[in-house]
Amino acid sequence: MENKEAPLEDGEIKPMSVSMPDLDEWGNFGDDDIMQQQSAIQAEEAKKVPFIGDKEPLSSLEAEYQSGSPILLEKIKVLGEHYAAIRRTRGDGNCFFRSFMFSYLEHILEYQDQTEVDRIKAKVEKCSKTLQTLGYLEFTFEDFFALFLELLDCVIQGKETSISHEELVLRSRDQSESDYVVMFFRFVTSGEIQKRSEFFEPFIMGLSNTTVEQFCKSAVEPMGEESDHVHITALSDALGVPIRVVYLDRSSCDNGGVSVNHHDFIPVADDLPNASTCAETNTPYIRLLYRPGHYDILYPK
Amino acid sequence: MQASRARLFKEYKEVQREKAVDPDIQLVCDDSNIFKWTALIKGPSETPYEGGVFQLAFAVPEQYPLQPPQVRFLTKIFHPNVHFKTGEICLDILKNAWSPAWTLQSVCRAIIALMAHPEPDSPLNCDSGNLLRSGDVRGFQSMARMYTRLAAMPKKG
Numbered sequence: 001m002e003n004k005e006a007p008l009e010d011g012e013i014k015p016m017s018v019s020m021p022d023l024d025e026w027g028n029f030g031d032d033d034i035m036q037q038q039s040a041i042q043a044e045e046a047k048k049v050p051f052i053g054d055k056e057p058l059s060s061l062e063a064e065y066q067s068g069s070p071i072l073l074e075k076i077k078v079l080g081e082h083y084a085a086i087r088r089t090r091g092d093g094n095c096f097f098r099s100f101m102f103s104y105l106e107h108i109l110e111y112q113d114q115t116e117v118d119r120i121k122a123k124v125e126k127c128s129k130t131l132q133t134l135g136y137l138e139f140t141f142e143d144f145f146a147l148f149l150e151l152l153d154c155v156i157q158g159k160e161t162s163i164s165h166e167e168l169v170l171r172s173r174d175q176s177e178s179d180y181v182v183m184f185f186r187f188v189t190s191g192e193i194q195k196r197s198e199f200f201e202p203f204i205m206g207l208s209n210t211t212v213e214q215f216c217k218s219a220v221e222p223m224g225e226e227s228d229h230v231h232i233t234a235l236s237d238a239l240g241v242p243i244r245v246v247y248l249d250r251s252s253c254d255n256g257g258v259s260v261n262h263h264d265f266i267p268v269a270d271d272l273p274n275a276s277t278c279a280e281t282n283t284p285y286i287r288l289l290y291r292p293g294h295y296d297i298l299y300p301k
Numbered sequence: 302m303q304a305s306r307a308r309l310f311k312e313y314k315e316v317q318r319e320k321a322v323d324p325d326i327q328l329v330c331d332d333s334n335i336f337k338w339t340a341l342i343k344g345p346s347e348t349p350y351e352g353g354v355f356q357l358a359f360a361v362p363e364q365y366p367l368q369p370p371q372v373r374f375l376t377k378i379f380h381p382n383v384h385f386k387t388g389e390i391c392l393d394i395l396k397n398a399w400s401p402a403w404t405l406q407s408v409c410r411a412i413i414a415l416m417a418h419p420e421p422d423s424p425l426n427c428d429s430g431n432l433l434r435s436g437d438v439r440g441f442q443s444m445a446r447m448y449t450r451l452a453a454m455p456k457k458g
Contacts, residue, residue: 035396136402137315137404139308139311139312139315140366140401140402140403140404141401141402143304143307143308144401176304176364176367179367180304180367183367183400183401186400187402190402217398217400217402218393218398221400221401221402222397222398222399222400223367223399223400224397
């Protein structure tokens with residue numbers, strides 16, 4: 001931005017102030033430069049790992065730890081009993097949402113589950129209402145909602161707008177589209193947390209010493225803010241999609257044997273569908289691998 | 302690019318609606334460039350900025366609203382979180398706490414709130430920050446008021 005002279009910076013005040021255009025070194029090195037540098041570093045990182053990577057056999061994970069902790073290698077072996085492949089995501093603070101996005105859309109594409117599409121659309125509509133009730137202006141979030149709904153329609157085949165699996169990968173790697181969907185999930189998560197603030201408050205108090213609203217403003221809505229169990233619980237509940245998180249860390253079991261823990265986030269049934277669909281939706285088909293600080297997508301055998 | 306333009310157009314319409322609701326903020330879009338805006342904001346009452354009208358310049362990036370607008374004071378202001386020479390503002394929502402839930406209008410509101418509640422522990426204007434940190438509220442207020450009179454008020458004929 002050019003440094004326009006302030007209209008009020010006229011002859012009468014000039015003697016008072018230090019001359020405007022003559023900036024010292026610190027004046028030149030402002031926050032904007034720091035932000036530019038940050039995005040340059042991000043761009044550098046981006047070349048290494050795309051937002052959504054290719055599907056790789058689990059052995060590639062093993063290779064990563066070849067010279068590392070034996071506990072981890074043991075655990076990866078155990079992991080291999082149930083899981084066949086991994087798809088890496090970029091570690092930019094959005095990896096949970098990005099993994100969820102791809103994993104969910106890939107599932108719909110694969111199973112062509114129109115019932116699920118209709119179900120989640122109703123949920124998305126509810127989320128939009130929630131945000132409006134909370135005082136969010138519709139135009140601030142509607143574009144993000146619209147893009148998710150569009151992608152949802154695209155993965156159902158047999159239409160002019162339908163996209164293949166390859167195209168889904170490409171679109172998930174496209175910065176603007178991918179980020180818009182991540183932002184959609186952030187809005188949904190924030191709305192759910194604030195809607196049920198009494199439920200989430202104690203968990204948030206445990207993470208940060210802030211109010212529920214401040215937490216959403218500073219740790220949920222901004223891009224690049226990492227996700228925790230609060231985010232996962234809220235997103236799973238808001239959209240009614242169960243999520244399995246498999247934990248891969250150095251912790252070992254007391255009894256000497258090595259096992260890999262997982263936790264299933266099962267959505268609360270606020271609008272109780274009939275029992276059979278309930279049982280069906282309770283088995284998570286979104287499976288994420290968590291290593292401290294990062295989420296990737298797991299594929300079962 | 303297209304998305305940011307569409308969003309800004311929605312904000313433009315919202316600004317027209319909000320005019321009566323928020324008389325302390327006058328947000329105007331550049332005639333020929335929807336990515337350039339200016340705002341006139343009233344200094345909040347019971348602060349040294351009371352009675353002053355401050356001009357802000359907005360430069361909106363193409364990645365808006367995923368990325369924040371760049372905002373600067375064009376009117377000189379003595380405030381711990383505003384760079385005295387460049388008018389740059391130190392406010393979390395304009396940096397890492399930005400989210401698309403904010404609008405140009407609500408950014409103006411946040412800046413007015415910052416004027417009323419300076420955060421001297423993260424100063425861009427150290428002289429101003431040091432006055433507050435050392436407890437010299439009177440010194441800070443008189444400096445701030447002087448600059449408000451000099452730069453943000455109409456000159457008496």
